Amino acid sequence: MADICLEARDLCKTYIVDGYSNNVLQNINLKIEEGEFVSIMGPSGSGKSTLLYTISGMDDMTAGQVMFDGEDISKLNDKQLTKLRLLKMGFIFQQMYMMKKLCIMDNIVLPGYQAGVMSRDEVNKKAEDLMRRLGIIETADREITEVSGGQLQRACLARALINSPKVLFADEPTGALNSKASMEVLSEMVKANESGTTVLMVTHSEKVAASSDRIIYLMDGDIQGELVLGKINRAERNETISASEKLSLRERKLRKWLEEMGW
Numbered sequence: 617m618a619d620i621c622l623e624a625r626d627l628c629k630t631y632i633v634d635g636y637s638n639n640v641l642q643n644i645n646l647k648i649e650e651g652e653f654v655s656i657m658g659p660s661g662s663g664k665s666t667l668l669y670t671i672s673g674m675d676d677m678t679a680g681q682v683m684f685d686g687e688d689i690s691k692l693n694d695k696q697l698t699k700l701r702l703l704k705m706g707f708i709f710q711q712m713y714m715m716k717k718l719c720i721m722d723n724i725v726l727p728g729y730q731a732g733v734m735s736r737d738e739v740n741k742k743a744e745d746l747m748r749r750l751g752i753i754e755t756a757d758r759e760i761t762e763v764s765g766g767q768l769q770r771a772c773l774a775r776a777l778i779n780s781p782k783v784l785f786a787d788e789p790t791g792a793l794n795s796k797a798s799m800e801v802l803s804e805m806v807k808a809n810e811s812g813t814t815v816l817m818v819t820h821s822e823k824v825a826a827s828s829d830r831i832i833y834l835m836d837g838d839i840q841g842e843l844v845l846g847k848i849n850r851a852e853r854n855e856t857i858s859a860s861e862k863l864s865l866r867e868r869k870l871r872k873w874l875e876e877m878g879w
C-alpha cells in the first residue's frame with residue numbers, strides 16, 4: 617500500500633452565524649494516498665469547499681486533526697503553514713486569489729519566485745511551458761481582467777503547478793469552462809497526477825470525476841460513501857477497448873453509483 621500523504625481525523629468545522637451554529641463538517645475521516653486522484657462530489661451546500669479549505673489548512677478546523685505528509689498541520693504556526701503551502705501544496709479555488717495588479721505571467725511565476733527553489737529563469741521557463749500546454753501563452757502579458765473566465769481558470773492551474781506541489785487542491789477547476797476547455801484542464805491535472813502530484817478535487821461533473829481514482833460522496837457534512845474506479849491509465853492500459861470507451865464505462869459506473877447515493 618502506498619503512503620498516506622493527507623489524512624483528516626475526526627475533522628469538524630462549525631460556522632457560527634447570528635448566534636446559530638452550523639456544523640458544516642461532522643467528524644470527517646479521510647485518508648488520501650500518495651499519488652491518488654480523488655474527487656469529492658455532493659449537493660450544493662454539503663460542505664465540499666469547506667472540506668477542501670480545512671484539510672489544506674487554508675481555514676481553521678473547529679476540532680480534529682489533519683496530517684499532511686506526516687505533519688500535524690494544526691500544530692504549525694502561520695509562518696510554517698505558509699511555507700508548507702508554498703512548497704508542497706497547489707491551489708485552484710473558486711475565489712481565485714489572483715493578484716489584480718499583476719499580469720497573468722507574473723501571477724503564475726510569483727509563487728515560484730517566492731519559493732526560492734528554482735532560479736528566476738527556470739521559473740519563467742516552466743511558466744511558459746505550462747502556459748503553452750494550457751493554451752494561454754498569448755495571455756501572458758494581459759491583466760487578469762482582460763482574459764476570459766476559462767483562461768483565468770487555466771492560469772490558476774498553471775500557478776498551482778509552478779512549484780510541482782505534492783498535493784493539488786482544486787475546487788471545481790472546470791466549473792467555469794466549456795466542455796472542450798474542461799477536458800484540456802482535466803488532462804493537465806491527470807498529467808500532473810501521473811508525474812506524482814496527489815490531487816484532491818471538488819467537482820459537480822460526472823465526466824470530470826470519471827477520470828479520478830476514487831470518488832467521495834459528501835452530504836450534510838458527512839461522508840456517505842466512496843466509489844473506487846482505480847487508475848485509468850495504468851489498470852486499463854492493456855485492454856483492447858479504446859480510451860473513450862473506457863472513460864464512458866467509468867462514467868456509467870459513476871452515474872449509477874451517484875444515483876444510489878441520491879444525486
Ligand SMILES: Nc1ncnc2c1ncn2[C@@H]1O[C@H](COP(=O)(O)OP(=O)(O)OP(=O)(O)O)[C@@H](O)[C@H]1O
Nearest residue numbers: 631632633640658659660661662663664665666667
Ligand atoms: N464563511 C462561512 N461562514 C458561514 N457559513 C459558511 C461559510 N462558508 C460556508 N458556509 C456554509 O457552510 C455550508 C457548506 O458550504 P460549502 O461552501 O462548503 O458547500 P459546497 O458543498 O462547497 O457547495 P457548492 O457546491 O455550492 O459550492 C453551507 O451551508 C454554507 O452556507
Ligand SMILES: [Mg+2]
Nearest residue numbers: 664665666787
Ligand atoms: Mg463549493
